[in-house]
Amino acid sequence: xxxxxxxxxxxxxxxxxYDDRTSQDIEDAFKKGDKSCTILVxxxxxxxxLEQLVQQRQNEPTRCRRVKRDLATIPKKxxxxxxxx
Ligand code: V3L
Numbered sequence: 001x002x003x004x005x006x007x008x009x010x011x012x013x014x015x016x017x018y019d020d021r022t023s024q025d026i027e028d029a030f031k032k033g034d035k036s037c038t039i040l041v042x043x044x045x046x047x048x049x050l051e052q053l054v055q056q057r058q059n060e061p062t063r064c065r066r067v068k069r070d071l072a073t074i075p076k077k078x079x080x081x082x083x084x085x
Contacts, residue, residue, distance in 0.1 A: 004073070007048075009055055010066040011077050019080040026050075030069065 007023040008015040018026065022039050026048055029037035037048045038058075045058040048067060057063035078084045 004071055005069055006072045008068050008070060008074075008076065010068075014075070014077040015068065015070075016077050016081065017072075017079045022080075026067075027069075 005027070007018045007026045009018065010016075017023065018039075022041075025039060026037050029048075030050055035049070035051055037050060039046050039048055039055070041057075046055050047058060048055045053067050054064050055067050056065075076084070
């Protein structure tokens with residue numbers, strides 16, 4: 001985002017950055033003070049809970065990951081599943 005923050009979801013041993021569009025959608029919801037935000041990942045609806053800081057696939061509570069808002073410059077695994085070395 002313009003102020004240097006991005007949104008991340010948890011992988012096995014590190015954090016993945018959301019794709020830019022989704023990160024911006026989450027940021028917009030966050031700035032509005034929304035409690036949650038609905039996103040689409042590969043055709044599936046996920047709910048980003050901005051109070052619990054988790055994302056969960058709709059109606060599949062086992063598919064739950066932590067999320068965080070952090071600087072765009074932190075070490076990360078990649079973006080939306082695309083690895084960076
Ligand atoms: N953006 C992109 N892909 C996602 C997202 C998202 N917000 N949420 C889930 N997936 P689940 P390591 C992740 C993918 O939570 O080795 C990473 O992007 C998710 O991809 O059970 O553990 C990597 O591609 C997973 O493939 O609904 O760090 C991959 O895991 C699938 O949706 C491995 O990462 C099911 O996730």
